[in-house]
Each structure stands twice: as C-alpha cells, then as structure tokens.
Amino acid sequence: MSNTPLGNLFSALNNALDSKVASALGLRKLLVKATYTSAFNGINVATKASKVFTAPKKQKTAHRLEATKKSNLFDLNLTEDQQMIQDTIKDFVAQKITPVAEHSSEERKVSAELNASFNELGITYYSVPEAMGGMLNEKATVTQMIITENLAYGDVGIALALLTPIGALNALVAYGSPEQQETYIPPFLEEGSRMVASIAVNEADTLFDPFQLSTKAEKKGNSYVLNGEKNMIPLADQAEFFLVAADVEGKGSQVFIVEAKSKGLSIATDRGMGLNAAEMGKITLKNVEVPATALLVDNNNYNGFIDHIRLSWCALAVGASKAALEYVIDYANSREAFGEPISHRQAVAFMIANIKIEMEAMQVLTQRAVSRAEQGLDFSKEAYLASVLCSEKAMEIGTNSVQLLGGYGFCRDYPAERWYRDLRAVAISYNGMHL
Amino acid sequence: MNLEIPKGLQNFVDGAYALARTTFRPISRKYDELEHTYPKELDLFAAMLNGANDGSGGAMGGAKGDGKEKAEKTGVRNGGNMSNVLNIQAMSYGDVGLLLAIPRQGLGNAAIAAVANEEQAKRFEKTWAAMAITEPGCGSDSAAIRTTAVKDGDDYILNGEKIFITSGERADSVVVWATLDKKIGRAAIKSFVVEKGTPGMELIRTERKLGIRASDTAAITFTDCRVPAKNLLGSPEINIEKGFAGVMETFDNTRPFVAAMALGCAEASLERTRDLLKKKIDLNYKTPINNVKAIEAELYRLEAEYEASRLLTIKAAWMADNRIPNTLEASVCKAKAARVAGEITLKCIELCGSLGYSQNELLEKWGRDSKILDIFEGTQQIQQLIIARRILGKGSSELK
Numbered sequence: 092m093s094n095t096p097l098g099n100l101f102s103a104l105n106n107a108l109d110s111k112v113a114s115a116l117g118l119r120k121l122l123v124k125a126t127y128t129s130a131f132n133g134i135n136v137a138t139k140a141s142k143v144f145t146a147p148k149k150q151k152t153a154h155r156l157e158a159t160k161k162s163n164l165f166d167l168n169l170t171e172d173q174q175m176i177q178d179t180i181k182d183f184v185a186q187k188i189t190p191v192a193e194h195s196s197e198e199r200k201v202s203a204e205l206n207a208s209f210n211e212l213g214i215t216y217y218s219v220p221e222a223m224g225g226m227l228n229e230k231a232t233v234t235q236m237i238i239t240e241n242l243a244y245g246d247v248g249i250a251l252a253l254l255t256p257i258g259a260l261n262a263l264v265a266y267g268s269p270e271q272q273e274t275y276i277p278p279f280l281e282e283g284s285r286m287v288a289s290i291a292v293n294e295a296d297t298l299f300d301p302f303q304l305s306t307k308a309e310k311k312g313n314s315y316v317l318n319g320e321k322n323m324i325p326l327a328d329q330a331e332f333f334l335v336a337a338d339v340e341g342k343g344s345q346v347f348i349v350e351a352k353s354k355g356l357s358i359a360t361d362r363g364m365g366l367n368a369a370e371m372g373k374i375t376l377k378n379v380e381v382p383a384t385a386l387l388v389d390n391n392n393y394n395g396f397i398d399h400i401r402l403s404w405c406a407l408a409v410g411a412s413k414a415a416l417e418y419v420i421d422y423a424n425s426r427e428a429f430g431e432p433i434s435h436r437q438a439v440a441f442m443i444a445n446i447k448i449e450m451e452a453m454q455v456l457t458q459r460a461v462s463r464a465e466q467g468l469d470f471s472k473e474a475y476l477a478s479v480l481c482s483e484k485a486m487e488i489g490t491n492s493v494q495l496l497g498g499y500g501f502c503r504d505y506p507a508e509r510w511y512r513d514l515r516a517v518a519i520s521y522n523g524m525h526l
Numbered sequence: 527m528n529l530e531i532p533k534g535l536q537n538f539v540d541g542a543y544a545l546a547r548t549t550f551r552p553i554s555r556k557y558d559e560l561e562h563t564y565p566k567e568l569d570l571f572a573a574m575l576n577g578a579n580d581g582s583g584g585a586m587g588g589a590k591g592d593g594k595e596k597a598e599k600t601g602v603r604n605g606g607n608m609s610n611v612l613n614i615q616a617m618s619y620g621d622v623g624l625l626l627a628i629p630r631q632g633l634g635n636a637a638i639a640a641v642a643n644e645e646q647a648k649r650f651e652k653t654w655a656a657m658a659i660t661e662p663g664c665g666s667d668s669a670a671i672r673t674t675a676v677k678d679g680d681d682y683i684l685n686g687e688k689i690f691i692t693s694g695e696r697a698d699s700v701v702v703w704a705t706l707d708k709k710i711g712r713a714a715i716k717s718f719v720v721e722k723g724t725p726g727m728e729l730i731r732t733e734r735k736l737g738i739r740a741s742d743t744a745a746i747t748f749t750d751c752r753v754p755a756k757n758l759l760g761s762p763e764i765n766i767e768k769g770f771a772g773v774m775e776t777f778d779n780t781r782p783f784v785a786a787m788a789l790g791c792a793e794a795s796l797e798r799t800r801d802l803l804k805k806k807i808d809l810n811y812k813t814p815i816n817n818v819k820a821i822e823a824e825l826y827r828l829e830a831e832y833e834a835s836r837l838l839t840i841k842a843a844w845m846a847d848n849r850i851p852n853t854l855e856a857s858v859c860k861a862k863a864a865r866v867a868g869e870i871t872l873k874c875i876e877l878c879g880s881l882g883y884s885q886n887e888l889l890e891k892w893g894r895d896s897k898i899l900d901i902f903e904g905t906q907q908i909q910q911l912i913i914a915r916r917i918l919g920k921g922s923s924e925l926k
C-alpha cells in the first residue's frame with residue numbers, strides 16, 4: 092500500500108502523528124482529537140436544561156385520545172383536515188427545509204430560524220387533546236404519520252429534530268398520568284418557547300433489543316434508581332427531560348420521565364453516520380433517582396410504545412424514499428450519456444421502477460398499521476412487519492439512489508449520500524420519534 | 527384511512543376460502559398429475575359462478591366497480607374489483623391451476639365484457655371464451671401480431687398461429703387478436719370471437735408445462751378461417767388515436783387479478799410452512815429481526831413482503847372500483863406480487879428441506895405453479911417497463 096499515492100499519504104500522516112516534533116508541540120494530541128474524539132463522541136457538554144417543572148395538581152383523570160373506527164370500507168383517501176395538513180407541510184418543506192437541508196447537515200443542527208418557523212405552524216397542537224388546549228378530540232395517528240412522512244421528504248435529520256419533542260409529547264398524551272400530563276404537557280404549548288424532550292431507548296451494544304435492556308431501574312422505597320447508558324438520542328443536549336426505557340426487575344421494560352438536570356445524569360455528543368441535523372447525543376445515568384411517579388410507560392403499554400416508535404421511523408423512511416425517487420427521476424431524465432438521457436436505458440430505468448415499487452410497498456404496509464393503531468385495533472404484528480420491510484427497502488433505496496447518480500451520488504453537494512446515510516437508521520433506531 | 531376489508535365482504539371471502547380448502551385442495555395433486563384431463567369437478571363451480579356473476583364477465587372480468595358496498599357520506603366504493611381480487615386469491619390459495627380451468631372465468635370473457643357492443647354482449651353471454659394473443663414470434667410485444675384478418679364480404683378471413691391459449695382446447699370459442707393491416711401496426715389490431723369448430727381453425731397441441739397443469743394451454747392455427755364480421759369486437763374502424771389503447775386497457779383491470787393469484791400461492795405456501803415448523807419457531811413479532819433465528823427472520827421477511835403485495839393489489843382494485851386511473855398501480859401490484867410469490871413459494875420449499883421438495887406436500891407444486899404468474903399478462907420485465915415509462919414520462923420509442 093505504501094507504494095500507492097494513497098499509501099504515501101497515509102504514511103506521511105502516520106509519520107506526522109508519530110513524530111517527536113509534533114508530539115512536543117502538542118500537535119499529535121490536537122490532530123487525534125480533531126480527527127476522532129471531537130468528531131464522534133466524548134465531549135461532555137454542560138446540560139442546558141433549565142426548566143423547572145411544577146404540577147398544579149388539578150387534573151383528576153388523564154386526558155386520553157379515544158380510538159375511533161373510521162369506516163367499515165377500505166379507503167385510502169385523506170380527510171379534509173389531513174389533506175390540509177399535508178398541503179401545509181409540503182409548502183413548508185419546499186420553502187423552509189429543502190433549501191437548507193444540505194447546510195443543516197453540514198452544520199449539524201437545525202437553525203433557530205427553522206425551529207421558530209416550524210413552531211409557528213402549530214403542529215404541536217395536533218398532538219394535544221382539546222381539554223388541554225390542543226386541537227384533538229380523538230386519536231390522530233394517521234395525521235401524525237402524514238406529518239412525519241412529509242417532513243422527511245425534505246430531510247430525515249431535520250424531520251427527526253423537529254419531531255423529537257412531538258414524539259415525547261405524543262407519549263405523554265398516550266400514557267401520562269394526570270399529574271404527568273399536567274406537569275409536562277403545558278410547556279409544549281407555551282407561546283414563543285420551544286420545549287424539547289427526547290425518547291431514549293437505544294443502548295450502545297450489539298444485538299440491542301428494546302425488550303432486553305441493560306439500563307436498570309431499581310425500585311427503592313418511593314423512588315426508582317436508574318443506571319445505564321443510552322445513545323443515539325436526538326437533541327440530547329437540548330432536552331429538558333428524557334423518556335428513558337429501563338428494565339425493572341420482575342416487570343420487564345418500562346419508561347421513566349427523567350429530567351435532564353437530574354443528579355447523576357450526564358450528556359455527551361454522540362454523532363452517527365447520518366441524521367446530522369438531529370444533534371444526537373448519549374446520556375449516562377449513574378444512580379439517577381426519580382420519584383415512583385416518574386414511571387410513564389408500564390410493561391403493559393411498553394409494546395405499544397415501541398410499535399408507535401417503529402411506525403414513526405417507517406413514516407420517515409417512506410417520506411425520504413419518495414424524495415429519493417423524485418430526485419433520481421429528474422436526474423436520470425436530465426443526465427445524458429452516449430447521446431441520450433440515461434433514463435432511456437433499462438438498466439437505469441428498471442432500478443428506478445423498483446424504487447417506485449418498494450416505496451409503494453413500504454407506504455401501504457405503514458398505512459395499514461397506523462390506521463389500525465388509530466382505530467384502536469391490535470396493530471403489533473402489522474407494525475413489526477412494516478418495520479421489517481421499511482428497514483430493508485429504505486436502506487436499499489438509499490444505496491441505489493447514490494448508485495444512480497454515479498460519482499455525483501458520492502458527493503455531498505447532492506442529497507443522495509444523505510439518504511444513503513440517514514435511511515440506514517430506520518433499521519436501528521428506537522429513539523426520538525413516537526406517532 | 528382504513529385498510530381493512532369490510533366485514534360483509536370478508537365473510538363472503540371466508541366462504542371462498544372454505545370452498546378452496548374443501549373442494550380444490552383434495553383434487554389439487556390429482557390434476558397436477560393428470561395433465562390435459564378436464565377436472566370434471568369444475569362443472570359445479572362454473573354453474574355456481576355463472577349464477578353469482580351474471581353480467582359481470584366472470585371472475586376475471588368484473589371490472590365494472592358495481593359498488594357492492596358504498597359509503598353514503600364519502601361515496602367510496604368497495605366493489606366488484608375488490609371482491610374479485612379477494613375471491614381470486616382465495617381460490618388460488620386452493621389451487622391456481624384449477625381456478626384458471628374454471629369454465630367462463632378467463633380473459634376471453636373479460637375481453638368480451640370490456641369491449642363488446644350490446645348485441646355482442648348478449649349473443650356471447652353464454653359462451654366460454656379463451657383468449658388468443660401470443661404467437662410463436664410475439665409474446666410481450668403484442669403489437670407485432672402477424673395473424674391477419676382480411677375482410678371478404680360479410681366475413682373476415684383469418685390466417686396465423688396462436689399459442690399459449692389458456693383453456694384453448696376446452697373453451698367454446700376463442701377471442702383472437704389479428705391485424706387488419708400489418709403496415710399500420712397497433713391501431714389495426716382487432717379481436718374476433720371465433721367459435722370452436724369453425725372450418726380452418728385447428729388445435730395443433732396442448733403444452734406440457736412446469737406448473738398449472740390442471741389448466742390446459744393450447745396452440746391453434748387458423749388457415750383461411752372464415753369468421754362473421756359481426757364477431758369483430760368493438761369498432762371495425764382503424765382508429766390511429768386510440769385503437770390499441772382500448773385493447774391494452776383490458777389489462778389494467780386484469781393485472782390485479784393475476785397479482786391475486788400470486789398472493790393465493792404465496793399465502794398457501796407461507797401458511798403450510800409455518801404449520802410444518804410450528805414446534806420449532808417462536809414468532810412473537812417483537813424481537814428485532816437480527817436477534818431471532820435465521821428461519822424466523824426469513825419468515826418475518828416473507829410475511830412482510832406478502833402483506834405489502836396484498837395491500838398493493840387491493841389498492842389497485844380499490845382505485846378501479848372508485849374509477850381512479852390505475853394503470854401504474856396495476857403494474858406495480860402485478861410486478862411486486864408475482865415476484866414475491868415466486869420468492870415465497872420457492873423459499874418455503876427450501877425452508878422445509880426435503881419435506882418441502884417431496885410430492886407428499888403441495889409446497890413443490892406451488893413453487894412450480896407460481897412461476898407462470900410472473901410471466902403471463904405481462905412479465906416482470908414488461909411491468910417494470912410500464913412503470914418506468916410512466917414515472918419517467920417516456921414513450922416506447924425512447925425507453926425501449
């Protein structure tokens with residue numbers, strides 16, 4: 092290898108790193124840190140959580156959104172409301188997300204301006220019951236899917252960042268006790284402020300299984316004591332609280348509300364292959380004590396909690412796959428080779444036809460599971476199968492969109508490499524999102 | 527949004543499954559072995575279906591969206607296309623070869639239902655019509671048909687050879703595609719109902735096939751075969767604008783039906799495989815797919831593919847019922863369901879090992895039967911071509 096130009100470059104770099112001169116100047120440390128540490132993980136950042144949560148204790152029962160049977164007939168039409176929301180999000184994506192998607196990925200964050208304009212859309216209200224100041228009087232899981240899918244059409248990382256607080260909010264509406272709802276929901280609806288919370292299920296280990304968690308919550312008197320580590324958490328550094336999944340002996344997996352400023356909780360950046368704009372981090376829990384009332388999702392609801400998370404990632408996958416499909420269609424029609432557009436070649440055209448076929452497949456499977464959830468039907472099997480299919484096909488679509496663009500696909504000036512990186516998370520992540 | 531089948535319709539379809547289990551399955555192997563023998567048990571089905579389907583053009587032809595169930599408020603229909611798709615899947619779950627062999631349920635009757643004028647519809651009401659498009663030199667490229675029809679007085683004289691005619695030996699008549707003028711191409715292609723026994727029409731062989739052996743597949747030659755002009759379906763005028771399009775539109779309605787056949791084979795294979803494996807697998811639909819046994823992961827994956835194909839097929843039928851153009855979706859569901867059925871039926875044989883390969887089980891048969899479904903009524907490649915042309919906005923001269 093050292094005889095090739097690339098080999099020579101690596102040798103030179105190694106020499107530089109090893110050289111006593113560099114070491115003496117502290118250069119080696121700097122280089123290593125610049126190359127690895129800071130880029131990937133390990134920098135502890137002071138938590139910015141500042142909110143003090145207080146519960147007024149007026150609410151007697153939890154506000155739940157009721158499931159309603161929509162229709163006896165098979166029907167793929169959107170309601171007027173759903174159509175309106177879809178149109179709104181599409182406009183928003185075209186004006187505010189698509190133009191900044193690349194920049195946002197490079198900057199590894201969502202700008203304050205984008206966050207503010209998303210807040211102005213009032214999407215948060217589509218998660219909250221009317222009785223608590225929101226827009227809903229029944230379950231709107233399909234609407235949540237539409238929002239997610241259409242935001243992801245713009246950019247998966249940005250969609251994840253924008254929807255992570257809403258994911259936590261949806262979980263509070265679905266599972267929260269009266270006290271939890273009264274304490275944690277109103278801040279999401281406060282004018283002019285942006286409340287951030289994040290679902291944290293993943294753990295940095297091979298063969299991770301959300302039903303076999305290493306993070307433990309131990310009941311001690313009137314408290315739970317949590318120990319463990321969660322990674323790949325969107326907006327970890329900004330979250331005021333986390334919804335942390337932990338194993339409780341004899342009970343299995345449950346979810347706890349853990350405020351970011353809790354003693355024993357530390358946050359570090361934890362970048363991934365993609366999803367740059369979602370500012371992922373990891374949290375370490377060392378003897379973090381929470382009151383028994385912090386239990387949000389018990390073992391009876393945990394399966395449904397995970398299924399809603401799986402489906403939200405499916406919706407992200409569908410939206411991004413649609414964007415990839417449209418992009419490769421335009422590219423293949425405009426890129427010429429051998430005197431004609433490359434779309435005139437079956438080798439290219441059939442790859443694109445297959446993206447269409449699989450995107451449609453992902454979509455109907457996701458729609459069925461989500462509509463069952465909304466109608467209060469058992470949807471566990473459907474959600475699992477949707478997740479199985481979306482994981483595989485989304486990765487395939489990400490990979491093929493790069494391949495179709497050739498060398499340009501490999502360049503960060505084009506969006507395909509983002510789909511390549513971002514869509515790989517669909518198979519892995521149980522964090523952030525919850526329809 | 528609701529992707530469940532209405533209860534009333536589901537009850538009806540459950541009946542079709544029961545019928546498939548009790549009547550098709552017991553004779554499935556028998557007629558796989560007795561190739562070219564008409565399954566006489568089908569007479570009963572023909573009588574039943576003719577009663578149930580009168581005027582709809584048969585199991586594969588009821589493309590009219592007759593709104594069996596209609597929502598009062600939204601006007602959404604779950605009609606004839608949806609119920610056909612579900613029933614065809616149910617019967618194919620029993621045996622797709624036998625389904626294809628049921629009198630009067632084939633493409634020929636579908637074509638008559640779709641294109642015939644009022645007088646013809648009435649005259650051919652009772653006929654069992656097979657469909658003859660393919661020729662030795664033209665399959666997918668049906669515009670390249672060489673069989674000719676030349677007007678002579680009140681008749682047309684047909685000359686040519688047709689192959690791969692499903693039920694061509696058993697049917698009462700054959701709908702033959704022929705060109706009025708080879709030079710004009712697509713627009714000059716017309717279809718003619720040729721009744722069995724017409725002089726000049728000769729059955730030259732029935733094919734020996736990999737699967738669907740209960741269904742006969744004939745080759746027929748036409749030598750100066752005189753057919754009454756009134757047997758030309760639709761308009762005799764050569765309309766360059768839309769002549770061929772009308773003929774091809776028949777396929778928008780029938781592709782989901784072939785997808786449904788594929789789903790039936792796939793469903794049968796998956797169900798039997800899970801049953802044979804039930805003591806050795808634990809499908810909890812919870813554990814991440816990389817953390818389960820290889821065989822469980824495979825079964826999850828195949829089920830997900832099956833479910834997606836099923837919903838795509840119902841979606842295409844739902845669009846037809848609600849008069850939403852579905853050329854693209856019809857091809858998407860056909861392409862997906864047919865290739866998934868091939869994968870599922872063959873994988874199931876493999877997963878069950880030598881038991882799956884054995885003729886003591888029907889798995890090996892379903893693995894043979896399913897292959898045709900990715901070939902007839904537009905191969906996988908033709909479906910991809912249709913889809914690609916549509917989404918890329920390309921004509922046949924650009925994307926060949």
